Amino acid sequence: MTTKQQLISESPYKPVLAKITEYVRETHDSFTIKLDWKIHHQPGQFVFCSLPGIGEAPISICSHSDEYIELNIREVGNVTKKLGQLKVGDELLVRGPYGRAYPMRDFEGNNIIIIGGGCGVAPLKGSIEFIEQYRNKFRDVSLFFGFRTPDDTLFRKRMDVWKEKFNMHVSFDKVAEPSKACYDGSQGFVTQKVNELVGDNTNTVVFICGPPIMIEKTSEILLNKGFKEEQIFVSAERLMYCGMGKCGRCMIHGRYTCLDGAVFRYDELKDYKDD
Ligand SMILES: Cc1cc2nc3c(=O)[nH]c(=O)nc-3n(C[C@H](O)[C@H](O)[C@H](O)COP(=O)(O)OP(=O)(O)OC[C@H]3O[C@@H](n4cnc5c(N)ncnc54)[C@H](O)[C@@H]3O)c2cc1C
Ligand code: FES
Incomplete structure (x- = not known):
């Protein structure tokens, strides 16, 4: 060593x-x-x-x-x-x-839906790579990514691989030439794609990371479709200084985002929404 x-x-x-x-x-x-x-x-x-x-x-x-x-x-x-x-x-x-990680082992045998907006796709990439490494432990895997324009797309080489392995949908808020620029030709917010394509919630868990408004709207859609709060996991970023529960900078309602997050189950995050 x-x-x-x-x-x-x-x-x-x-x-x-x-x-x-x-x-x-x-x-x-x-x-x-x-x-x-x-x-x-x-x-x-x-x-x-x-x-x-x-x-x-x-x-x-x-x-x-x-x-x-x-x-x-x-x-x-x-x-x-x-x-x-x-x-x-x-x-x-x-x-x-x-920070607390996604409890990936607890999700074995489940369908996984991963939804990322903009730079929120980055924290999700680790969980996608985990699934790639232990592919036979998980059932259907769907990826929904939203970027402002095609020029804002992250991880292009990985996306080319993921589209062969998973159900992948990339949408862009604005596209000059939709047929040329998109992986699946779609234009619009990622929330629209989620609304159109996500159905059955049986044995399914969802990870969401992106701007707060995108997390909120996406969760709302899923809850309306019958998903339970316990099936949804979100990443919450807060200003942090120490990262180890000492400075209190990230504390909200008595909890440290750096220790209790940045990954939260949706029901755990309720206290944070009004802050
Ligand atoms: C748990 C966690 C994970 C993160 N992961 C990533 C990541 O993977 N990639 C990435 O690019 N960034 C990530 N960030 C955000 C990143 O830490 C900040 O952008 C960075 O600290 C800014 O530092 P700076 O000195 O460059 O900018 P500064 O000069 O400190 O700030 C520039 C502007 O950004 C604002 N800002 C700084 N930090 C944050 C924050 N956390 N939330 C909201 N606004 C902020 C400031 O208020 C200021 O307006 C993460 C933050 C957290 C808490
Ligand atoms: S960042 Fe210091 S307590 Fe969380």
């Missing part, structure tokens, strides 16, 4: 150096990096990335492997814009993993 790996297993709170081994520009304001960080994690967990003198940001793990991690990052401010300027071979500080 290397010194770096020993540190990780000693404490998930201690930042360690990780090297970028791959860098993919996904859209005009987002990129995906692969790090040589061998860390055991579960789908839905997140890590903190930091650059000395700049700051730290929580980012969801968007892969599923004990050999490396991938992070998809949107350049919105100080830390994320600086991270975007790094290149293959550069190093950054990372700590984690943190």
